Amino acid sequence: MLLGSVLNPVNSTIISVALVPIGRALGAPAAQTAWLVSALYLATALGQPVVGRLIDLFGPRRLFLLSTSLVGVAGVVGTLAPDLGVLIAARVLLGLGTCAGYPAAMALVRSEAERTGRDSPGGVLTALAVANQTVAVIGPLLGGLLIAAGGWRATFALNVPLAVAAVLLGLWRLPKPAPASTPARRGDLVARLDLPGMGLFAATLVSLLLFLMDLHPRFWYLPVITAVAAAAFTVRELRAATPFIDLRVLGGNTPLLATYGRALVAYVVSYAFLYGFTQWTEEGYGLTPFHAGLVQIPMFLLAIGVSLFSGRRPGVRGKLLVGAVGQIVACAVMLTLGGTSPLWLLLLVALVFGVPQGLNSLALQNSVYVQADPGRTASSAGLLRTFAYLGSMVASSATAGSFGPRADTAGMHHLAWLMLGAGVLFALLTCCDRSLGRATTTAGTTPA
Known part of the structure; x- marks a missing residue:
């Protein structure tokens, strides 16, 4: 579970220090490497x-093994x-x-919680969040x-050995689906999948994301x-007997919708x-990719500590509020940085960002676990990631628009102002959401 879940964040973040070397090797400007x-x-x-x-419909084993095998193929193609x-295709x-x-x-x-009859799944939710945060940082x-x-x-x-390990562990440990009492007919499977709904969802999301990638009137x-x-x-979806996304249930679940909105805004700040x-630390400040990675160590250490400290404490509201303050402070400090700033100031920014990095993702994940329909846990978790990626796409577009051909200090300051605005919006969404009090009470039965 942990290894499979971290494959995405490791590929999301490891590329951050590789964009400049890839651009130099392939002769591509920052606006093109942003497509990676x-x-x-x-x-x-x-x-x-x-x-x-x-x-949700067919169990995790087959989907996990098939998808994870594709990671290994992508690793070979990218290498x-x-x-x-071709590199973009690999991504x-x-x-x-x-x-x-x-x-x-x-x-x-x-x-597992349903099988054992326990409301709390032990420390797994915390371990899942900490693993993802650790790898991301x-x-x-x-x-x-x-x-x-x-x-x-x-x-x-790197993806090749990770994929091989994940597939082997999946074959060994993931539970096999229980045999069906009666064979399912092909038509029944198609109806349960809601292929038209998936197609329309894809058209909506792809067109939106393509627009966010390059905000231009043309x-x-x-x-x-x-x-x-x-x-x-x-x-x-409102007419389908078994909709891909049950909008009637989702539309009536205001707390879950608010969580998705917070996820979008939080990840705008995080990924920007x-x-x-x-x-900027590479091109505007002059660090090597290795040293640019070293600057992230304070965030890495503090995010782990914050996640472990807060992971078993009930409630999400306090985590989100502290995370909001951390985002705002870090963005404000970014506005003071320049090409001649002392290195310790860069480390301070990374350290402050470790607070929201360790709290926000954990609180959002646990909110979904509490607020989602139990029968749609996987798809609800997938939607959380979708809104997070929408935020990352906004961040990617904002980064490309702020920097242009080179990541200079003026562009970094422009990006920091955008991040500060998103951080303030996140704080307002958290302060004005009264449902978080009820989520806090409910979440007290879980490790989050």
């Missing part, structure tokens, strides 16, 4: 809820890629291949080490496609820092 970030999130944002729904286009495969890990883990946690350092040892291609080759038709596809998707700040 966008491609993974586009594929994963679409695939997470789809695979999550398949896991041997001759140009940027798409990685996005699709890492879709099953997190929804499968959440579904297994829920099924250590990714830049790991990437710097791999680039120093074997060049940027080593960051793709792409005016993309939001039009998004609106039409979203309207058709809504009509379809991860990619934008890291690129």
Whole structure:
């Protein structure tokens, strides 16, 4: 569960220090290498809820093994890629291949709780959040080490042994689905999958994400496609007997919708820092990829400590409020940085960001576990990741728009102002959400 769920964050973050070396090696500017970030999130944002729904219906084992095998294939393709286009294709495969890990883990946690009759799944939710946070933060350092040892291609080759290990562990440990009492007919399976709903969801999300990747008036038709596809998707899901996303239930679950909104805003700040700040430390401040990764160590250490300290404490509201303050303070300090700033100030920014890094993801994950329909735990967890990736796409677009051809200090300050605005919005969404008090009370029966 832990290994499968961290395949996505390790690939999300390890690329942050590889963007500059890849651009230099392949002769691509920052605006083009940004597609290496966008491609993974586009594929994963679409695939997470789809695979999550398949896991809800058919169990995690087959989906986990199939998707994780694709990660190994993507690692080979990326390692041997001759140009940027093939490298982007490898990132798409990685996005699709890492879709099953997190929804499968959440579904297994829920099924184990139901099997044992315990409301609390032990420390697994905390371990899951800590593992994802640890890998997400250590990714830049790991990437710097791999680039120093074997060049940027080593960051793709890493996926091969990870995928092999995950598949072998999955074959050994993941429970096999119980045999059905009567064979399911093909038509019944198709109806339960709601393929038209999935197709309309894909059209809505892809057109929206493509627009977010490059906010330009010449792409005016993309939001039009998004609106039409979203309207058709809504009509379809409200009429379907077994909808892909039950909008009637989701629409009545205001706390869960608020959690998704907070996730989007939180990850705008988180990923803008991860990619934008890291690129600036290399190009605007002059650090090597390895040293740029080392700057992230304070965030790595503090995020782990914060997650472990707060993981078994009940409630989510306090975590979100402290995380909101941490985001705002860190963004404000970023506005004071320049090319001649002392190194300790960069380390201070990373240290402050460790607080929201350790709290927000944990609190959002546990909110979904408490608020979601138990029968749709995997797909609800997938949707959480989808909203997080929407935030990452906004962050990627903001980073590309702020920097242009080079990650200079002026662009970093522009990005910091955008991050500060998103951080303030996150704080307001948290302060004004009265349902968090009820989530806190309910969450007291879980380890979060």
